[in-house]
Amino acid sequence: MAVYTEVSDAALADFLSAYAIGGLLSYKGIAEGVENSNFFLHTTDGSYILTLYEKRVREADLPFFIGLMEHLSARGLACPQPVRDRTGQALGRLCGRPAAIVSFLEGVSVKNPGVEHCRELGRALAALHAAGRDFSMVRDNNLSVSSWRMLFAQGEAEADSVEPGLAERTRADLAVLEAQWPRGLPGGVIHADLFTDNVFFIGDALSGLIDFYFACTDAFAYDIAVCLNAWCFAHDGTFHHDMATALFAGYEAVRPLEPAEVAALPILCRGAALRFMLTRLVDWLNVPPGALVKPKDPREFDRRLTFHRQVRDARDYGRQG
The missing domain is CATH 3.30.200.20 (Phosphorylase Kinase; domain 1)
Known part of the structure; x- marks a missing residue:
């Protein structure tokens, strides 16, 4: 907003x-x-x-x-x-x-979520996926892997002025993601932008979800990857395994993941981090004059990508089993 x-x-x-x-x-x-x-x-x-x-x-x-x-x-x-x-x-x-x-939806967003907030988020995300299964309209995800190279082109020349080496790291990530992006996973309506400011709580109870303007038809596991990136990292790039474990537990209490979804999580999480780094990079470099807006720092997701590049298995994200 x-x-x-x-x-x-x-x-x-x-x-x-x-x-x-x-x-x-x-x-x-x-x-x-x-x-x-x-x-x-x-x-x-x-x-x-x-x-x-x-x-x-x-x-x-x-x-x-x-x-x-x-x-x-x-x-x-x-x-x-x-x-x-x-x-x-x-x-x-x-x-x-x-x-x-x-x-207007009652409640407040939580700037520093904890384990139970993540568990509640997982349940709500699975409930969203279930509720959208019979929605008849379809919208492609226009910010998925096929769009990332064109998006990067808008900020590539100035990327290293934001963070040294960012351009080369991004080119390498794009090559990997374009070659390995999973297809055919279970899917339907996803939120695609469920950051902490889009989830409201009253006390410790989740009271609602807002801001559906990136919602689209895509893999359910990609939505989980977005949430892991948005909720389970500190600003310095430290990953909170306990929070991710709670998110998985909440989600899978409603909808268990299929083996193919679990196997795809490392590449999906890396891709979700790159997607938000790229859109933040473009926004960071192109704030309209006089706009009442606070652009978000793309370097946060550059740090998260450092973690994702080392992941080989969904257990590295705290998923049990």
């Missing part, structure tokens, strides 16, 4: 007039994240999140995201519910951008 497009009071009032969500009491921009422009709305009827879609989010993909949130919510997964306007539309336009309002 971030703010790239400023919204005037008059433009917002005109946009909100199409919705039956009460009178606007206050609103403010949300600075976290790097993808879309987001605002917290407080009205006489409650609290909502307004999103203006920018950057990597293609307008043609928005019906998938909106439909997915409605589908998952209807099947009991705690996630934001799109709010439709008086004509039944969930998507509108504001300041020249596609825009939508979703319900």
Whole structure:
């Protein structure tokens, strides 16, 4: 979440007039994240999140995201519910951008998760995969291995200014991943971006998942790889095996992994780390002037890749059995 497009009071009032969500009491921009422009709305009827879609989010993909949130919510997964306007539309336009309002989800993200948070995450991730199995829409993962070399081209010339040797390490990783990327794994709807700021807790209980704007159709095990990268590393690149073991235990209590998925985890984890290093690298080098946004440091994932290159077996990630 971030703010790239400023919204005037008059433009917002005109946009909100199409919705039956009460009178606007206050609103403010949300600075976290790097993808879309987001605002917290407080009205006489409650609290909502307004999103203006920018950057990597293609307008043609928005019906998938909106439909997915409605589908998952209807099947009991705690996630934001799109709010439709008086004509039944969930998507509108504001300041020249596609825009939508979703319900506000109670809870807070945990900046320093522990073992039990990871166990709860694993259960919720498996529940998401189960709830999405009968979702009829399909969206390719446009940030998977086939796109990484083109993405790297946007930052390759300046990569070593961010971290010495980064360009050469990335070229080597790309060669390995393109040659060894697994195919044919069990799959369906995945979140693909389930970092700590996209998971809410009330106390120690997970209260919901947010930010489905990278969701797509891909391997379930890749979603686990994303979570291992996002939740089980310290900033210095140290891997927390106990947290990963808990994540696996929570997930497999709902959906046991197949042998092919377990075997693929080392390459999937390495690929997930490279994907986030690359998108962070491009964002780090291309922050729009005046944008209310805090780009995330690509060097965190460069350090995680150092660990992944040494992994040969899923047991190195703390999976038991």
